[in-house]
Amino acid sequence: MSTQQEQPKEPESQEAPEDPEMRGAESPQQERLKEKEQGLAQAEAVDESDVEGETVHLKVFRYDPEVEGKQEPRFDDFYVPFEKGMTVLDAVMYARDEFDSSLTFRHSCRQAVCGSDAFFVNGRQRLGCKTQISELEQPVRVEPLPHQEVVKDLVVDMDHFYDQMHAVEPYFQDEDTPATNDLEEQRQSPENREKIKMSSRCIWCGACMSSCNIAAGDNQYLGPAAINKAYKFAMDDREGAEIKEHRLRILEQEHGVWRCQTQFSCTEVCPKDIPLTEHIQELKREAVKKNLKFW
């Protein structure tokens, strides 16, 4: 069932046991799956008749250019038994493990640290592992991140996002490292640490970039995440004035900070609550200060 193909007349409900394709399944694996699904479907039927809200109705985006039956994008329905504390990621993982093993999505740490599982859930970019099902309206629509090329199902191509992240040179640069006989650490003042604290929380999930209207229209725009990354280093006191100027030169280009129209979309979707717009605005002011030196 790994490369499941469907007839056009059956656009959804892969888990439905009454599906004629399932009955016609030949391989032992499909037989077993069929039995399992039938059992689950019965359990679901009981659940659904019992209490509303015991199961989660998921509508998951499906697309796979390599499989003939999935080249036309569609939504599949999954009914997943609800558990207290269930997240969107838990639900799609259940759907994958129990119903359709071909359902593809990225995930790793499941605790909002790795940044792999940003989805477009109910019309908003959210981190799957950080979004409680109980807070969402049903059916829960799970789609891949908008404005990024879909590779398969919920997996999007992140290459462009990573390119933009690397474009701002996201690493500490300092010409004069402390003398070895002197202090070996490059200490940062607590105040300065506090200043860049929020910007250092970025997990590279790409939710902000996907929500940004400007990034959608301008492929060269650095995007909120990359600018925030640049902020982290530009505002770090330990870096010299020269390197800060170099960073601002990158940021003040045509497709840099000035593309931001302060729509606050990125700030609103950021799963780590980074005040992205604030950081972009501050860098705009820094860029102006650098160029307009009347004193």
Next chain:
Amino acid sequence: MSQSYNRGLIEDFGRWKEFSAGMWAWIFHKFTGWMLIGYLFTHIAVLSTAIGAASGDVALIQQETDVYTQTIQGLESLFIIRILEVGLLAVAVFHILNGIRLLMVDLGVGLTAQDKSFYASLVLTGIITVASVPTFLDGVAL
């Protein structure tokens, strides 16, 4: 960005129901800005053609056919023009208030209240517009 398939109106402006405050503020600001530019040029066109003496013809001025006053009076007697004036005020007031809000955003003041300030500018615009209706619709027949 490039897309491997067309999600049509699922994205972008088809998603208007899911827009947040900042997005609406941006759209309204662009819209009102273009409206004001459109008004500006209409304004210039109407007024410049309404000045009969613009050609510098002394005879025309002496005739006292005051084209300017006639044009203005003619326009002001139209109900639709009064309605449009109320609309113009609404557009201008919103653009001013949201402009102040954007100025604050650019200065980094009160960024956490950006959605509230947008709603405030909307409400204020509404109040000012409604309050202006008696003045604008004074003495005009439907």
